[in-house]
Amino acid sequence: MSASIRARKPIGVFDSGLGGLSIIREVRKILPRESIAYFGDLAHLPYGIKSTEQIRQFSLQNADFLVRLGVKLLVVACNSSSSAAFKWLQRRVPVPVVDVIQPVVREAAKVTRTGRIAVIGTSATIESGAYPRALLELNRRFQITVQPCPLFVPLVEEGWRHDRIAESVVKKYLIPVKNKRPDVLILGCTHYPLLKPMIRKVLGPGIRLLDAVKPATEEIKSTLIRLGLQTGQRGDGKMHIYLSDRPRNFIRVGEQFLGEKLTHVHQVHLS
Amino acid sequence: MSASIRARKPIGVFDSGLGGLSIIREVRKILPRESIAYFGDLAHLPYGIKSTEQIRQFSLQNADFLVRLGVKLLVVACNSSSSAAFKWLQRRVPVPVVDVIQPVVREAAKVTRTGRIAVIGTSATIESGAYPRALLELNRRFQITVQPCPLFVPLVEEGWRHDRIAESVVKKYLIPVKNKRPDVLILGCTHYPLLKPMIRKVLGPGIRLLDAVKPATEEIKSTLIRLGLQTGQRGDGKMHIYLSDRPRNFIRVGEQFLGEKLTHVHQVHLS
The missing domain is CATH 3.40.50.1860 (Rossmann fold)
Incomplete structure (x- = not known):
């Protein structure tokens, strides 16, 4: 795939829940042309009380889903995943990975x-x-x-x-x-x-x-620039949100994080 | 299988976590000869914030695991499962089911x-x-x-x-x-x-x-009697605990519920 075609692909972000939308909010502010695919693993949240092995398994599932969607960069927006699985994921995922730690x-x-x-x-x-x-x-x-x-x-x-x-x-x-x-x-x-x-x-x-919001967003930006992966497209990027369970009252929480209405929400089933 | 052989099988109990051990505690008090197989779905806890469909899927996985172990009766010790999946499970499980509601x-x-x-x-x-x-x-x-x-x-x-x-x-x-x-x-x-x-x-x-502890335990006892499934074996029943993730600090919480030390703990991976 040529660099310019690859550059048009979305940035993939995953979190156990919707907290990672706070990073999307900042990404959309400083990189408004980038498209985003967000995966929230609501079926398995919270990660913060589970074992390293379990968090790695969930994280790899999430990463695989986003890689199959064709993301050009993977952002691990979950602290529990970043601590348990960041370097481990880097060795298993065919795109650059940014964490929040x-x-x-x-x-x-x-x-x-x-x-x-x-x-x-x-x-x-x-x-x-x-x-x-x-x-x-x-x-x-x-x-x-x-x-x-x-x-x-x-x-x-x-x-x-x-x-x-x-x-x-x-x-x-x-x-x-x-x-x-x-x-x-x-x-x-x-x-x-x-x-x-x-x-x-x-x-x-x-x-x-x-x-982590501002430092991680700066890291995303500098990684895209370093690898020549900034989109060349005009106009605002698209945002799609994929969730592994129905969001219940999380929509309210998610909108607090994102600072805008949640739209383009898809429910997917991973395992 | 003859009724007396079936009666020797354990009672199967599942919960999203270890709270259901409070029911085991009472079962061991009033039915000390019964063996027990407990499944705690730590990998997916808590259920209480997830959708009905998701809770049903987890519950069926847990029930299938215990049925494959050969339990004679299934106890849904989790309130979220009981509310989302009790009648639904009754139609899908080949043993009698008791819930906590x-x-x-x-x-x-x-x-x-x-x-x-x-x-x-x-x-x-x-x-x-x-x-x-x-x-x-x-x-x-x-x-x-x-x-x-x-x-x-x-x-x-x-x-x-x-x-x-x-x-x-x-x-x-x-x-x-x-x-x-x-x-x-x-x-x-x-x-x-x-x-x-x-x-x-x-x-x-x-x-x-x-x-639910005392009413559910009475229900377990009366169901066993009604179906001729009380064990004829002498001596104390055995207890095995199966968990879908490492228990971290849950051991401490679990022992509060059970009122005794947690032993015979096995980690299993379901999906």
Whole structure:
């Protein structure tokens, strides 16, 4: 296939749920001509409580689906997948792969002044040790604090982002983190940016909050440019959303992430 | 197969996770000679946020696994499966099937004095309408209040059953329920009995809390007797636990439900 034909193909993005749409939102802002195929594995979500082997198997299924659709680049928008399966997938997929951990980790390394970096995420992401590993590869002297926050996702999905319960939960998880005096906190889960106002309120102004959205989108853009894969087409790119289960109330959550109406939604059955 | 050989086979129980072990605990108390094969579908949990079609597909996979093991009776210990798939499974499985909804609903109908009955459960269980349907089949004049409580399961799994956050969450969901003045509250999820102390504290003494454990176990016993399937073997029955993913921190949760150490745990891969 010639490079220009390949360049017209969509960018493939997968996540266990709809949180990865927050990356699509940014991609559509800075790369509006690119078409996108998004796969949300609602049938198997959440990944964050499952084993590495299981997450790899689901991730490969998702990747295969998108590769068969003909994507030119694969984005692993799920933190649990990125920690359990990113390098493993790179060896199994015939297109370049971008994850959500490496880009934000490089950003954290760039902006920290004290070298004290905190990371929050699901149990699977934290237990995998992927963030500390990636951070320490960049600088062995970083002091890293990690904290799993398993109640954050259900809080966001329930829509309780601003009330007293959210505040209590955020305090319970993050006051011990604050006491370690980090100057950067990585929000290692696609749902957590929706809790930013509450996290800021609890942590105060001295800690910089970083999430994967902007760094990952920059990584997507620079990878496309480096490989000559930017689309040459005019007009806005298309977006198709594939889900492995009926979305129930996830549409509401998904539209919060995407910042626009969810259209072109297809239900597919993978296994 | 002769009835006495069939009677020696284990009782098969499945759940999306380990909550169904609370029923095993009671079965082992009142039917100690019966052997048990338990299947926990950890790879696909939780069911409570997925579609009816998806829950049916998972449930049939679990049931097929246990039927191939040679169980004499199938217990659907998961509320989401019971509401989405009980009657549907009965038509597809060659052994008698007991669910966790019908028995507790009959118990509720028996003990209510005012006819005002409340039901709490996961989103899928509540949205399915299975409890109101089953209650109204028994008495069309029952007044039924339903309330999904999606944060209860993560609270239990986090081990936050007794603290201020649990109290706030229980109040947020259940004060509106209390205001409807039910005299019976059905806890329509295997995890919820672990929150009973907090629920009692919030609701006060005037509302009877019913869960599926005792009614479902009585149903299992009476079904075995009715069909001549009680084991004739002496000595304690065996228990084998099959899980579709590595159990991570679920072992701790599972032992809370079972009330004994988890042994004879096998990991199996279904699809």
